[in-house]
Amino acid sequence: MSYIDFRSVNKSFGHNQVLRQINLSVEKGQLATLLGPSGCGKSTLLRCLAGLEEVNSGSIILDGEDITGKNPKDRNIGMVFQQYSLFPNMTVKDNIAFGLRLQKIPKDLIEEKVKRVIDLVDLKGKIKEYPQELSGGQQQRVALARSLVMEPKVLLLDEPLSALDAKLRKNLQAEIKKIHADTGITMLFVTHDQDEAMILSDVIHLFKDGQIEQSGVPTKLYTQPETRYAAEFIGHYNVLDKSEFDRMIGSGGESEIVIRNVQPCTSVAIRPETIEILAENDSDNQGIESASETHDRYMLPATVVDSTLHGNVLRYTFDVRGTRLHSDVLFRSFTLYPAGHKLMLSVEKRNCLRM
Amino acid sequence: MKRSKSGPVTVVVVSLYLLIPLLMTLVYSVFSKWSDILPEGFTLKYYWELFSDASFGVSLMRTVLISVMPIILTALVVLLAMYVIILYLPGLEKYIRILCTIPYAIQGVILAVSVLSLYSNAPGILSNRTLLLTGTYCVAILPYMYQGIQSSLLAVNAPRLIEAAQMLGAGRLYAFFRVVVPNILSGVIISAMLSASIIFGDFVIANTLGGNYFETAQIYLYQTLFASGQKTSAVIMVLFLLTLFISLIAFSLKKKERRQG
């Protein structure tokens, strides 16, 4: 049995059903992420685990115990919120010691624990300050410290980094990963940012409209999305209708080598980085109008529409027989193909995922 | 963008228009005669008269008492109600807001006579004038206290704070009084000061319900109106300074709050 078990959890707000028959497990020590767009139910599930929302039906098991009806304060779960929710009238130290003081732990033990957790989140020297005097990143670290010092069974993080700017986010992502490695605590993380999910998680659960669309380790989710929704959410997939795809490869029928033979196949997804641009020095690329197939690759004649630079990645937009395709290449060379230029593209058949 | 020249002129003109009556009253209170262009006979005797009049001091104390009681009561009552609303029944907030806005429409004389006509012949404690006066003032300041408490709760994001406290092991009631209330205290006090100046300056409710039973400073003022002009202006200045003092407290609190937040 897993450390955390959601069994057939349903939750509605009025007529709006937000969680539908959720079955989800989290292993001890895992950093699991609930990923999805706004309104898909991921935060609600987190809050149900915290006890801040009551489930309509189903049960939640934590460490072998059914906690479905329990008060939040009795669940021994820590939570970090998007707006930090630090207590403005208390210093950093008082904020962190708040929960410990409630448990009537002796003073010197409190001092020790507070000191240890402040080192853990790298907040030395800020102990006497008030939340308003700290930066966003520092405030979030206080929020983390405040929850961690209670040594909870699970730490919940509800989009904790969404209020921070890009650079700060990167720093704190690394910090959270480090804290997870140091403490080994089970963490449940909610975000709508798929890059963040990729960086942090041991496991990702992708949400859609109150249900889990797909679960898996980051690389699996990234390289093998199972549905159109998943492909559109993760990475920068080219997602084409089956008809568009067929028109593009120029054949009417199915090709042989596929990773998944999904029936019925309505969409095909292709990762941009798997589309190769053949070297330009074959002088007979002009006049090749028809696509050809080799045993395991498609060859596609394409015209450059435009190109954009994303950091060190060059993204081309191609037109292949009326279908738009994006291709990402690492910007190694100096060549930038202008619009209107004709090229040949090559993609492995197994990288065309059918769904 | 050019700064218009007429701006400061307008402000100065209006300010003068507003300040002159006030200044006149001050001048009137320190001169014994004004039958010519300028007043004559600078004296502070009217203030002496005032401070040696025991009934003034007593009426002032009554005013202070009848201001403090309703404020504390209303603050507690509204805080308790907001506790329930925020934590358990957020849907009811609309109705509480309506109940706290009605006093605007029945302010002053309407409220006073309604309460009087209902309870003047009531049995037992309900006909006690001091009680009626307190209760009526409580309702009269309800919109201001509610508004102040509500916006403070909103500003500090009370529900989120309580949730954070819960996750750290606190019960809801403890969280409300230990975490939320300290942070809205300055907002509450500002509303309290506003309410105090309203009660200080009220005449109609005090006269209708208190009348001879509970003479407040305003009633004393009204009676002085027909006695001595200069004494009246002295009373006015004293009351005005008191109200000013209250506003200054509120103002300095606002500044402190802004610096903190």
Place this chain on the structure above:
Amino acid sequence: MKKRKYYLAALIPFLILVTLFEILPLIMVIIRSFMPENAVGLTLAHYAHIFSTRLYQQAVINSVLVSAVSSVIGIAVAYLGAKAVYEGGPLLKHFFKTVLSLTSNFAGIPLAFAYIILLGKVGVLVLWGKMAGISALSDFNLYSIRGLLIVYIYFQIPLATLLMIPSFDAIRREWKESVSIMGGSSFTFWTKVGLPALRPAILGTISVLFANALAAYATAYALLQNNFSLIPIRLSEQFVGDITQHKEFGSALAVVLMVLMVALILINDAILKKGPLLSRSSRKNKEDES
């Protein structure tokens, strides 16, 4: 697991307070206004009496007149003052707001008294007027509707201005700049862009001013006692004073006053809701015709 709803107890004090001193009095007043004096039953006699008797007709007319005029003048001055602050610097704003807050408390008996020493029978300005031969001042009668109006205008100004100043903050600099780039003058800006944008604030403030003036008692009482017909004065008479009590009739007066106070709020809401739609639909009609 059903949790006991102990927390509801915290609502009780609030409910008691509101019921005893807000709801019950209100309901009683409304009911009583329809009851005949010293009898049981329902009647509209009191309302009829109000609108047919000269004394009370006058009270209604005077109240509405004084409130309306003082509100309009008050908001006009407030508009100019708030505009001046908006176009001025922070120092000016701070100074003006201080003066306004200071004088907003100056109302009721103190205000009436101040005007008595200024413009009363032997008021300072009247004396100066006599000496300088300015008949406007020397012959000024404070104890008339004109005098009352002047005093009412005084206490409307700080309230109105303090309410209007924040609304001007909503007027963005970019709007002004766009208008001047398109060749419009300052006048064009204020008439075509500024005032329409301020309209909700102006209407809202007028409501507050109107209600404020309608309910005002102490100022009028201090100045004119019972000699001038205003609704609050007549209303208070029915319950307090030397003459016998007329609770039921007084209640009817109270209801009339309440209705008047709420009426303007409702008219306001209607204007605000209709406003933009009105111009859109009339424009559409014109297009259809052409």
